[in-house]
Amino acid sequence: MSSAPQNPARQDPHGRQPPAPRPAVVRDALGVGIAVGLSGFAFGVTSAGAGLSLAQTCALSLLVFTGASQFALVGALGAGGSPFAAAAGAFFLGTRNAFYGLKLSHLLKLPAAVRPLAAQWVIDESSAVALAQRDRASARLGFTVTGASLYVLWNLTTLLGAVGASALGDPNAWGLDAAGPAVFLALLAPMVRSRTERAAAALAVLLALGSLPLLPAGVPVLVAALAAPIVLAAGRLAEGGPRPGRGRTQAPQRTRTPEEARTPEETRTPEETPR
Template identity: 75%
Template sequence: MAEQTAPPESTGTPGARSAGPPGPAAADRPDKPDAAVVRDALGVGIAVGLSGFAFGVTSAGSGLSLLQTCVLSLLVFTGASQFALVGALAAGGNPYTAAAGAFFLGVRNAFYGLRLSQLLAFPRAVRPFAAHWVIDETTAVTLPQPTRRAARIGFTVTGLTLYVLWNLTTLVGALGAEALGDTDAWGLDAASPAVFLALLAPMLKSTVERVTAGLAVVLALTLLPVLPAGVPVLLSALAAPVVLFLSGRTKPGATPQDPEDTPATRRGKTARQEKEERHS
C-alpha cells in the first residue's frame, strides 16, 4: 500500500478533517452493521480463497516445485499475477518475460493502495503489513463501505480470510497435482481469471472504462498467437492511453486551442486592459 500521511482524526479544532465516511458520497449512504460487513467479507474471502487450489495444481503442473509454489502464494499473494507467471512458464515463455508480465499485471495493486491508504488511514506501523493484502478482492469489498470503520473491517476480514485459505489450498493443490494427472485437462488455470473478471465487470460503469477493457482484451487475444508468452499482457496495457487520448480528442464541446491563447499572452492582455482602464 502506498505510503501516505493519514488524514488527521477529528479533534474539534478548526480545519481538522473528520475520520468519518471515507467515500465522497458516504453521507448519502446509510450506516452498515458490522455483522453485514463481516458476512460480505467472509463470502468473498472464502469463495476466492478456495481457488488457491487451482493455482497449486496449475503451478505444480507447470514444473514448479512444492516449495516454489507455496512461496509464490505466501510472498506474492496476487492471484492473477501468479497465474500469469506460471501460465507463461508452462507455455514455454522466457522466465524474464513471464516475470515482467506478472509484475506489470500486479502494478494495479499500487494504484489500489493510493486510494485505500486514504480510506483506511491505518497507523504507520500497520501499513507495511496491510500493503500485502491490497489486492482486487480486498479493494472490491473496502471501497463501497459507508464509513471508515466498516472499510477497515471489510479490508481486514477479507484479507485475513483470503490469505489463510489461499495459502492452505495452494498447498493442498500442489500436493494433489500428481493425483489429478493431466492438469491441463481440468482447465483450472481459468479459475483465477474468471474470478478477476467477475469482480472487475461491475466496476466498469463508464463508456471509457468499458471501451478500455474491451480494447485490452482484443489486443491480448490478437497478439497471443504471434508474440512470446507474457508479452501480449504487457502490450494490452496500451489500451488505456489510446482510449484516453481518443476520448480527449472527441470530447463534446472541445475546441482547438488558439495557439496565441497561452497563459503568457493572457497575462499580457490583462495587463494592457488594466493600463487602458487607468488611462481612461
C-alpha cells in the same frame, strides 16, 4: 393521527446513510474471502503443472499473494516463455495494488507500525470490501476480515492443489487452468461501466488475441496494456481541437451600479445644468 416519529438514532442531519452493522460487514467480508480463496486450489494445480516445485508454488502465494499476477507468471512459464517476460507480465498486473494502497491509506488511516503488514493484504477483494463501507471503522473491519480469511484460505488451498496435482493429472483436462483468469474477469467486469472503459477492454482483448500467436508467452498481456492510452488518445482526437472561445480568458464584466448607469445629463446637479 400523525405518523410516529422516526428513531433519532437512525437519522443523520447531513442525510448520509448509517454505517452497516458489524455482523453484516463480517458476513460480506467472509463471503468474499471464502469464495475467492478457494480458487487458490486452481493456482496450486496450475503452478505444479507448469513445472514449479511445491516450495516455489507455496512461496508465490505467501509472498506475492495477488492471484492475477501469480496466474500470469506460472501461465507464461508453463507456455515456455522466458522468466523475464513472465515476471514483467506479473509485475504489470500487480501495479494496480499500488493505486489501491494510495486510496486505502487515506480511508483506513492505519498506524505506521501495522502498515507494512497491511500492505500484504491490499488486493482487489479487500480493497473492494473496504471501499464499499460508509465509515472508517467498518472499512477497517471489512479490510481486515477479507484480507485475513483470503490469505489463510488461499495459501491452504494452494498447498492442497500443489500436493494433489499429480493425482489430478493434466489441469487442462479439468479446466482448472482457466479458473484463475475467470475469477479475475468476474471481479473486473462490474467495474467496466463507461463507454471509454468498454472500448479499452474490447481493444485490449483484440490486442492480446492478435499478438498471442506472434509474440512469446507473457508479452501479449503487456501489449494489451496499450489499449488504454490508445482509446484515450482516440477520444481526444474525436473531440477535435480547441473550440472557439477556449484558450482566451475574458475578464468578467463588472455589474454597473445605478449611479454609474446614468447618463452625464442625469448626473448633473441643478447648479451644473446649463441654462
